Amino acid sequence: MKRALISTVGKREGIDRVVLRSIQEHNPDLVGIMTTPATREQADSIEEKSKSIEFERYEFIDKDSIMQCYKDALDFIEKIIDKGYDSKEIYLNITLGTKPMSAGLALAAVTKECGNFTYIAGERDSDGIVKKGCETVYSMNPNIAVAETKLDKAKDYFNNHRYKSSQELCQEIINLVGEGAPSEQAKKINDLSKGYLCWDLFEHKKSIDILRNTLNENEFTETRKKRIGGNIQHLKKCNEDIQSEAKVGENLVVDLFSNSLRRYENNKFDDAVARLYRCLEMLGQHKLWKEHNLNHADMKLDPEIFTEKQLSILRNWKGRNQELKIGLKKVWTVIEWLEIGNNEKILKKHGFIKILNARNHSILAHGSKSVSKDTFNKFRKKIENLLRQEIPQFESISQKSKHIKLD
Structure with a gap:
């Protein structure tokens, strides 16, 4: 050249x-x-x-x-x-x-x-x-000073869950300075960004592989190693939930809740609420499987479990392929039947109806409105209370589902 x-x-x-x-x-x-x-x-x-x-x-x-x-x-x-x-x-x-x-x-x-x-x-x-x-x-090399400034920016992107931007900036640094300390640091942040981006995109297995390799190939403090290791263990459990017969589990439920919090931190309230909606749905599906051995993806019309009236409703819920797959409101309706008869509506009891209506009118659901910060916070608080009630290990799982921060 x-x-x-x-x-x-x-x-x-x-x-x-x-x-x-x-x-x-x-x-x-x-x-x-x-x-x-x-x-x-x-x-x-x-x-x-x-x-x-x-x-x-x-x-x-x-x-x-x-x-x-x-x-x-x-x-x-x-x-x-x-x-x-x-x-x-x-x-x-x-x-x-x-x-x-x-x-x-x-x-x-x-x-x-x-x-x-x-x-x-x-x-x-x-x-x-x-x-x-x-x-x-x-x-x-004057670019060493430029690289240091870019490294700080890449860390800032990472800490704000802007992993794609962090990756792009790290690649700029590697191209800018070639070999040396800034480039090595950029490669480490780049690899971490890849792993946590896959996690944010629900690619749990891919995230496990990338984070494990990053942990093995780079130097980290003992505290950082422990945090990343805890994240990997959590991801493994999420992957096990996905591979299970019901394809749901408490780790996956809490993981989705944590994902919604990260979208909230980026001021993406519509995305955040969409994840909370799925979280509430998945919690019901997990509860149905764990406590009643019923698979939401293929409900069995068992007369020993359901009344004739309930069986009639379930038959009407079947899709064109005659499979019975139930979503948020229906799954909680079935739980009401099994646990408390028809005397008490769980979603209404916990104050979800108005919030779900607001979600249904959002532009990412069935309407044209944007979701407000206040709507998200109301939804988050109610779901968190329900998660703590239904998942005894919520706090422990929640801690392991949090992404690390770089300093």
Whole structure:
């Protein structure tokens, strides 16, 4: 890949040695010299001594203005990029010229994500010029600083459950700096984001595999290991619930509740309420299976369990394929029959009717309205109370179903 070097130039005699040393260090295909009216002769000398290399020049408008020097450097870097050079293969020598010139070039390099800063130092003569043969080249990848800032943003995305955005930013960091600490950290966050995104999308088995591999291949504190390990154990239990005959279970119910809370944190109230609705439905289906050995997906019309009137209602609920699959209101109706006769309506008792009506009129259900934050909180509180009542291990399961936070 082609490489370019951009260097500022000073006006003292012999200063060309510093630029020539930088050319020797980086072996560029093109050298861009940023001059002032007072340094044109030094630029001529550098070109004369490096005839085999292509040169470009750009003159600073105001060598004492950091902002103007930044704009000039930015413009020059863009011109080099337009000549077919990748920004990561543009190197900068910021040793010479006024401090605003060096600062402006450095800031522009960070903005355009250029490859490397070079500063040449060493023992100096009475004129302040590094003595011949004493030059030491110091280099730094400016993108390390950019990467650190991006890492903080990636962590912020992760902690706000924006896992796809976190992944994309981590990939930018890896592409930006290649090998090194920021890249290793970005890879770890990227892998975690993949795992927790799969979990958020209910891909429990895939999430288990990714998180287990991430845990094995990276260094974590003991506390973090324990938290991720707890998450993996919870996901395994959710997967077992999915693989069970009834395809429901208390872990999956609580997991769905926790998922709704994450949607709420992202201000996605319609999505959050849709998950709470399914959570209430799944809780009833779990209760029907666990306590009455009845599968919501294939209800048996057993006259020893149901009255003739109830059997008639159940027959009317059958679909076209004659399978009896029951949803939220119907599953709780059956539970009412089995547990308390027809004397008490469970959903009405717990105050769900108005909230379910609000959900049914939402744009993600059957209506055109958006769900409010207040509606979600009312629904959440009522479901949480019912979950605590029906699932003794709710608190323990809830803790393991919470996603980790990065610091």
